[in-house]
Amino acid sequence: MFKPEPFVTRVAFTASDRPEAQDARARLVKRYGEAPEREAQVIIALGGDGFMLETLHKHIPDCPPIYGMNRGSVGFLMNEYSEDDLLERVNAAERALIYPxxxxxxxxxxxxxxxxxxxxxxxxxxxxxxxxxxxxxxxxxxxxxxxxxxxxxxxxxxxxxxxxxxxxxxxxxxxxxxxxxxxxxxxxxxxxxxxxxxxxxxxxxxxxxxxxxxxxxxxxxxxxxxxxxxxxxDRSIGLTMLFDAGRSLEERVLAEQFSA
Structure with a gap:
């Protein structure tokens, strides 16, 4: 299982085929630079929920934490898209550990x-x-x-x-x-x-x-x-997703029970 490091400075970006996701990836790489996926502490996934699942599957079993930003249709598993203060958001993010x-x-x-x-x-x-x-x-x-x-x-x-x-x-x-x-x-x-x-x-x-x-x-x-x-x-595989502070996956699941 991937062991998180204390402060994130090395990130890799991956994006779905949607034009808005590809454009976002290009801008973010230019602004923040990029580490190879095998050396990244966190992978930034740009797309929708389907792409988040695809990214998690791709990196099993040694999956680093995945921080998603919504550049797709459905974004329940994604954070709001913003190009500002990305590393600060990632380092302040709350972790959700899930088992497949x-x-x-x-x-x-x-x-x-x-x-x-x-x-x-x-x-x-x-x-x-x-x-x-x-x-x-x-x-x-x-x-x-x-x-x-x-x-x-x-x-x-x-x-x-x-x-x-x-x-x-x-x-x-x-x-x-x-x-x-x-x-x-x-x-x-x-x-x-x-x-x-x-x-x-x-x-x-x-x-x-x-x-x-x-x-x-x-x-x-x-x-x-x-x-x-x-x-x-399968409890031998633990996958970590990162969510902005105050918008954890636990909070989203709880809020969904009270949605109209």
Whole structure:
């Protein structure tokens, strides 16, 4: 795991393909200079939330702290963009330590796919047929049959993303729980999901997979035609994001619970 240094003077800049992000990178490099990524104490990511996730994934497992500034569409995980006092902001920033989910998916061809997810692992139906899932927690079947469009397991950091859109709960960052949330559950219709301890091992079995094909997605990596999917938090990998003082990720997640 990356060990932070006491005072940040060496930063590297990375930007999404959006013109405004590329322009911002050029101006910031000219103003502050730039260290090679392998020598940087902090990486400045310029883009939206998707680019922040992409940057975190790129640098696993030895990921230095990432300080994002919004030059994209959605900026929940990003700080407000400003070119002034950048090093002062970075050094005064509050740290959010997050742990990813590890997905292991087995497909109909017999192949096994491993991937990490910072926000969520989601299972989604591939055709007009509803998905039919069996869900086990720590090797005990908790839901023998779930007819649905899909289901997901979200981290606290990801609980305000797809999980929230699927009517899942918002989770405080330090709650040490995971959200298990159905997507458009048809039967049992009233099941709204569960909050699980962060140590829980979630296993999905796809029933009638030939008739009801399902894909598994870990953030932005998709595996199609899966037969089973195992999901668990990986505490061996810690990722650090930096947020301006008074605008921590914990504060944003709390405020989101009171938003209209």
């Amino acid at each position: 989910l590890r997905m292991r998916a087995r497909d109909m061809a017999g192949q096994t796919h491993d991937a990490l997810a910072i926000n969520e692992v989601s299972l989604l139906r591939q055709t007009r047929q509803t998905a039919k899932l069996r869900i086990s927690i720590d090797d005990k079947v908790r839901l023998a049959e779930l007819f649905c469009d899909g289901a997901l397991v979200a981290t606290p950091a990801g609980s305000t993303a797809y999980n929230l859109s699927a009517h899942g709960p918002i989770i405080p960052l330090d709650a040490r729980v995971l959200a298990l949330t159905p997507i458009s559950a048809f039967r049992p219709r009233r099941w709204r999901g569960a909050l699980l301890p962060h140590t829980a091992k979630v296993a999905f079995e796809i029933l009638e997979a030939d008739k009801r094909p399902v894909s598994a997605v870990a953030d932005n990596l998709e595996v199609r035609d899966v037969l089973s999917v195992d999901v668990a938090e």
